[in-house]
Amino acid sequence: xxxxxxxxxxxxxxxxxxxxxxxxxxxxxxxxxxxxxxxxxxxxxxxxxxxxxxxxxxxxxxxxxxxxxxxxxxxxxxxxxxxxxxxxxxxxxxxxxxxxxxxxxxxxxxxxxxxxxxxxxxxxxxxxxxxxxxxxxxxxxxxxxxxxxxxxxxxxxxxxxxxxxxxxxxxxxxxxxxxxxxxxxxxxxxxxxxxxxxxxxxxxxxxxxxxxxxxxxxxxxxxxxxxxxxxxxxxxxxxxxxxxxxxxxxxxxxxxxxxxxxxxxxxxxxxxxxxxxxxxxxxxxxxxxxxxxxxxxxxxxxxxxxxxxxxxxxxxxxxxxxxxxxxxxxxxxxxxxxxxxxxxxx
Amino acid sequence: xxxxxxxxxxxxxxxxxxxxxxxxxxxxxxxxxxxxxxxxxxxxxxxxxxxxxxxxxxxxxxxxxxxxxxxxxxxxxxxxxxxxxxxxxxxxxxxxxxxxxxxxxxxxxxxxxxxxxxxxxxxxxxxxxxxxxxxxxxxxxxxxxxxxxxxxxxxxxxxxxxxxxxxxxxxxxxxxxxxxxxxxxxxxxxxxxxxxxxxxxxxxxxxxxxxxxxxxxxxxxxxxxxxxxxxxxxxxxxxxxxxxxxxxxxxxxxxxxxxxxxxxxxxxxxxxxxxxxxxxxxxxxxxxxxxxxxxxxxxxxxxxxxxxxxxxxxxxxxxxxxxxxxx
Numbered sequence: 001x002x003x004x005x006x007x008x009x010x011x012x013x014x015x016x017x018x019x020x021x022x023x024x025x026x027x028x029x030x031x032x033x034x035x036x037x038x039x040x041x042x043x044x045x046x047x048x049x050x051x052x053x054x055x056x057x058x059x060x061x062x063x064x065x066x067x068x069x070x071x072x073x074x075x076x077x078x079x080x081x082x083x084x085x086x087x088x089x090x091x092x093x094x095x096x097x098x099x100x101x102x103x104x105x106x107x108x109x110x111x112x113x114x115x116x117x118x119x120x121x122x123x124x125x126x127x128x129x130x131x132x133x134x135x136x137x138x139x140x141x142x143x144x145x146x147x148x149x150x151x152x153x154x155x156x157x158x159x160x161x162x163x164x165x166x167x168x169x170x171x172x173x174x175x176x177x178x179x180x181x182x183x184x185x186x187x188x189x190x191x192x193x194x195x196x197x198x199x200x201x202x203x204x205x206x207x208x209x210x211x212x213x214x215x216x217x218x219x220x221x222x223x224x225x226x227x228x229x230x231x232x233x234x235x236x237x238x239x240x241x242x243x244x245x246x247x248x249x250x251x252x253x254x255x256x257x258x259x260x261x262x263x264x265x266x267x268x269x270x271x272x273x274x275x276x277x278x279x280x281x282x283x284x285x286x287x288x289x290x291x292x293x294x295x296x297x298x299x300x301x302x303x304x305x306x307x308x309x310x311x312x313x314x315x316x317x318x319x320x321x322x323x324x325x326x327x328x329x330x331x332x333x334x335x336x337x338x339x340x341x342x343x344x345x346x
Numbered sequence: 347x348x349x350x351x352x353x354x355x356x357x358x359x360x361x362x363x364x365x366x367x368x369x370x371x372x373x374x375x376x377x378x379x380x381x382x383x384x385x386x387x388x389x390x391x392x393x394x395x396x397x398x399x400x401x402x403x404x405x406x407x408x409x410x411x412x413x414x415x416x417x418x419x420x421x422x423x424x425x426x427x428x429x430x431x432x433x434x435x436x437x438x439x440x441x442x443x444x445x446x447x448x449x450x451x452x453x454x455x456x457x458x459x460x461x462x463x464x465x466x467x468x469x470x471x472x473x474x475x476x477x478x479x480x481x482x483x484x485x486x487x488x489x490x491x492x493x494x495x496x497x498x499x500x501x502x503x504x505x506x507x508x509x510x511x512x513x514x515x516x517x518x519x520x521x522x523x524x525x526x527x528x529x530x531x532x533x534x535x536x537x538x539x540x541x542x543x544x545x546x547x548x549x550x551x552x553x554x555x556x557x558x559x560x561x562x563x564x565x566x567x568x569x570x571x572x573x574x575x576x577x578x579x580x581x582x583x584x585x586x587x588x589x590x591x592x593x594x595x596x597x598x599x600x601x602x603x604x605x606x607x608x609x610x611x612x613x614x615x616x617x618x619x620x621x622x623x624x625x626x627x628x629x630x631x632x633x634x635x636x637x638x639x640x641x642x643x644x645x646x647x648x649x650x651x652x653x654x655x656x657x658x659x660x661x662x663x664x665x666x667x668x669x670x671x672x673x
Contacts, residue, residue, distance in 0.1 A: 193604070193613040259532045
């Protein structure tokens, strides 16, 4: 029998009723996350990709316990988190940490880096006495910050260095899982690569698993073993990190890929953009069929009527699209006659 | 073809408490009618300041240039009133965040009709008709109804369309787009880039696209200028610069973009961070981060742009010209 995965999320839903005093009644429900399932093994990375409002951040926050799910379960190491006692939950929190897009707003400006790092070590009783200071030094070394950083304040650091502090603080708890919410989105591209490489090295050294939330396909592709594409609170496609963007079958994933620019002018001229009409629909009382049906260029009546299940489509690949078998022909991404290049052909 | 815009030796210096801050140093560039020039660089490279200075939107005395010729006219000597006439009528501007550049208390329609009344002297009725027409040009659904909408009632993508409508209302000869899609989702970004390209073709505008996103630039630009620490360090036709970057910063930047379409390894990173503009190193400002730096790189003044391939490809690096290949 195989051991349970590090993290298992089953039929997770986060619904938020909208406003409504007694005089107006309820105005609908925001279905931020609407029936999501996935598993993440220890030491691996699952990338969650999607556009604003698709629910990826809410999902990440629910995993670490910052949001309370409406229904469904989050299971860490085989134990359902909702069923745990208060003391156990505190221990679970240590095992799951989070890093944010803007580390500055998540760091206490009045605490030195050393104090920021020492706090969780003491709080969780991970080291005592001089062991705390030694651990702080070790953490700074792990994220390539100089030892002198210990006595300085967050505002004295650049964006990339602040993100290193955020990472060190998450690691101070010795977590098994780190939810990374757009950790490199606010950084300049040359710094972005530094942080991506750092996260990868830390995973190799410490065996920590990442739930990596992002909107940039290149970033998510490079850090993830597996990728899940979200749209309007649901996972619409899932596949191996190395191949998903090459073999995408959901109409939305294909549109997303076709819209994501590639830093190669010759390749860009060969590409065909699938220009979607309109904006993503609101997650307030979303449509009952496929969440993408309203904007999908190849939707058929069934798409509006019936929600397609996330079904296996070959090894390591699952798609929730009624037309998954035809999308590469229906929605080509390369212009006709163009030579197929790595990863851009359908 | 004669240039639509020609800038020579632009210097922008801000007075700060810590002393004069050189934001832009010795920038020269040309834009031809109908052409798209991309200016790329990271935060603080001076790419946005370059364009703001052109528009006279910087504090008085901050910008100085040997020459700025727009459409045959030297605009360095223009007074504020004449510059204001130029902005909006001849030069349209689109910023990253339309929420801060649109007026929140005026309807989209009012902000558009204002353009026609102010710059073209149209009557209220004629301005209104022109405004509706412009809204449909930018793909705003039901443009007549949208006239009465306030900016906050629009989605991010629709707001950017409204901003573009205002920018192109008077059919400018030049459109300056400063990170026009940075705040937008990628599928909306594709809509907006598509729209700018379509209007550019229709009006024959020159476009200056300021961006940090090399992917966006690859898809839209004819030529590219790469800025680092206030200077243009490489400039040339888009294919030439992407195929054979000659300044180590440019190649480093290209190698640091994570690709989703290739089986490449993790992107390479450039060590260190851009220098503090108040304490830039002598000589080439990229020197401390450059793997190929040598003693001569520290010599002042920093290297000037020099031919780096078939013209008009130029790079500001002392290694250019030596027989060697970079990858």
